[in-house]
Amino acid sequence: MLRIVKIGGNVIEVEKELSKFLSLFAAISGPKILVHGGGKKASNLLPKLGITPHMHNGRRITDEATLEVVTMVYAGLVNKKLVAQLQSLGVNAIGMSGADANSILAHKRVVTDIDYGYAGDVDKVDGKMLTALIDLGLTPVFCALTHDKKGQLLNTNADTIAATIAEGMSPYMDVELNYCFELPGVLKNINDPESLIPKIDSDSYKVLQEDGIIATGMLPKMKNCFEALKGGVKIVKIGNLNMLEPNVELFTEIIL
Amino acid sequence: MLRIVKIGGNVIEVEKELSKFLSLFAAISGPKILVHGGGKKASNLLPKLGITPHMHNGRRITDEATLEVVTMVYAGLVNKKLVAQLQSLGVNAIGMSGADANSILAHKRVVTDIDYGYAGDVDKVDGKMLTALIDLGLTPVFCALTHDKKGQLLNTNADTIAATIAEGMSPYMDVELNYCFELPGVLKNINDPESLIPKIDSDSYKVLQEDGIIATGMLPKMKNCFEALKGGVKIVKIGNLNMLEPNVELFTEIIL
Secondary structure, three states: OEEEEEEOHHHHHOHHHHHHHHHHHHHOOOOEEEEEOOOHHHHHHHHHOOOOOOEEOOEEOEOHHHHHHHHHHHHHHHHHHHHHHHHHOOOOEEEEOOOHHHOEEEEEOOOOOOOOEOEEEEEEEOHHHHHHHHHOOOEEEEOOEEEOOOOOEEEOOHHHHHHHHHHHHOOOOOEEEEEEOOOOOOEOOOOOHHHEOOEEOHHHHHHHHHOOOOOOOHHHHHHHHHHHHHOOOOEEEEEOHHHHOOOOOOOEEEOO | OEEEEEEOHHHHHOHHHHHHHHHHHHHOOOOEEEEEOOOHHHHHHHHHOOOOOEEEOOEEEEOHHHHHHHHHHHHHHHHHHHHHHHHHOOOOEEEEOOOHHHOEEEEEOOOOOOOOEOEEEEEEEOHHHHHHHHHOOOEEEEOOEEEOOOOOEEEOOHHHHHHHHHHHHOOOOOEEEEEEOOOOOOEOOOOOHHHEOOEEOHHHHHHHHHOOOOOOOHHHHHHHHHHHHHOOOOEEEEEOHHHHOOOOOOOEEEOO
16 A cells, blocks of 8 residues: 655644654655645745745745745755655655656646636646656655646645645555644534544535535645545545554545 | 766856757767756855855855755755756656765765865765666756765765766766866866867876866866776766767866
8 A cells, every 4th residue: 555645834844743744654664655835934935035925715826936936945945854854764765846757747727817827737647657666665755846848847736746646646556645734634623623523425525515614725625635536546534643653543534 | 878967057047058958968868867056046045045155165165054045946946947847858857866765875074174064975876776767767867965864965066976976877887977067178278268178187187287277176076087987987078068969079088
């Protein structure tokens, strides 16, 4: 079973959390892939360089100057630090963007009412190449950048990258996808960690949406989960770092 | 024959030169590796972030804040832009630092009269892993960063990285190393491009040094050339972009 773990900014930015995550990830036996967001580092750097960050519905609007900064932060600083730290834990990590080895081909998002700029929507993941890298004993570590094979790097949502890699790997091996974020899973009451929903399927998802329990930022994440499952991914879970502990059953599992 | 090409800042920073280089590099048939410096982009960014660049004998002194910036610029911005552009030319490039796939192991330079900070001296190149990547049809593109396998990234001179990769690959295939810089090769008179020295061996190198023709910045480059040759590299050449044109014999070849 290939384990694909996506971590967000909250894990990367808190040294203690990151250190705990890296140990847990290193301890996962068998093939694995890490996908990481960039978090606040890019947003913090932008104003220092005189660039104003723009967001729409939680997604970044990427002009050329912003793309340069996210390329520096995601593919440079964050990715290489993670790779170096995983290497120290005995994981033979290889840091990648979607341009590297042409692993994630995307196209610039079509402009509708909103122009997201250099934002990429994924067309194709080269699962065969990633399988070959894994067969060499490597652990790919992906930042949230793709390319259009016409020379343009594109900023792509890290959750979406994790889901599409999981789908792209499914013809080659059984895949488990883990979304690791700040909460123990999907909660009935966001203020009560005890209100964890252990399992969500398509039907209960509809009800949870209607009841307003799943809303805003969780909607695209849930969409990614269901698309991964429809694309052949065997197991999809959402939770916090505890999800990576062996024998801990605290997470939300998404099923079709 | 594996062709390893090192390009410096002068090629990266001038769009027309970069575009010419990329076409010539893409046209090289057979296995190849690109090694690139970072040029002035890091030096330009440092003061914007309130960091003062420090140099000693043409080598950067790398404190923690500077290491973060060079990691962003070398491994992020410069490396990924090169990879994306090579992909558009049909080269299946994969961008790497020495931490990626544990390809270049180094140690922090021992402090003597100068403390270079997070500067790395290379211990070992994993030629076997790089050969496996090349066998997958990939073209590694290296930035000038290494690691110590204890979690620390290290800033390493790009000329030295090119030479040590060339040495590390020599047990696996015949290697040609090309240093591509702003001059057509080693010149008798730096102001006269016609004064190109077509061939330099250990003996003539001594004379050129005594005569002051080879001095300052050229000395470590020449040292890298001779060390590569002693390490089993078959061909070592210094020149400008013309060196990459087929059937152009304008360069300085270094022989033992």
